[in-house]
Amino acid sequence: MSETFSAGVLLYRGSSPAVEVLLGHMGGPFWARKDAGAWTLPKGEYDPETEDAQVAAAREFAEELGLPVPEGPWTPLGAVRYRSGRNRKNLAAWAVRGELDPAAIVPGTFDLEWPPRSGTITAFPELDRVAWFDLATAHEKLGSGPRPLLDRLREHLQGAAD
Incomplete structure (x- = not known):
């Protein structure tokens, strides 16, 4: 089993409980x-x-969305470790409060032979759409590995409100 390291930004807006x-x-x-x-x-x-x-994390945000991370403090959410297929992933993430219009994204692309074994290489967007979700809905939408980051964000915001 191979091990990969990823880094990302969890952009958020609003305040607890309407995050x-x-x-x-x-x-x-x-x-x-x-x-x-x-x-x-x-x-x-x-x-x-x-x-x-x-x-x-900043580089990948810009590559995937075609926009820089909005200005603001970066709050470390720590890392989560999970399996994805045959890989073990280590994801370090930061929360950043900011605004971003999903219609403004210009997604990065990746190449894939499609259909399989056709010899045809097709470019696909890394992210085909972007949207804002409340934390409960985000929990349903997000893959299981990164889900603990939502709980960490919630805990951080509750602690900041106390």
Whole structure:
């Protein structure tokens, strides 16, 4: 089993209990007809030997959405470790309060042979759509591995309100 390292940004707006987070629906033919568990926060892989996780999170946000991370303080949410297929993933994430219009995104793309074994390489968006969700709905949409990040954000915001 291989191990990968990813870093991402959980963009949020509002205040507790009316918080919304920005999630992206994973692009490509595998995810096209899926909804529950098919959404993610903007994130991507990095090499912890050569790149800082927070720098990677900002880079991946910009690559996946075509926009920079909105200005504001970065709140560390820590890391989660989970399995994804044959891989073990380590995802470090930060929460950033900010606004972003989903219609303004210009998603990055990836190439995939599609249909399989056709010899045809097709470009697909990394995220085919982006939307704001309240925390309960985001919990349903987000894959199981990153879900603890939503709880950490909720705890952080409740602690900040006390």
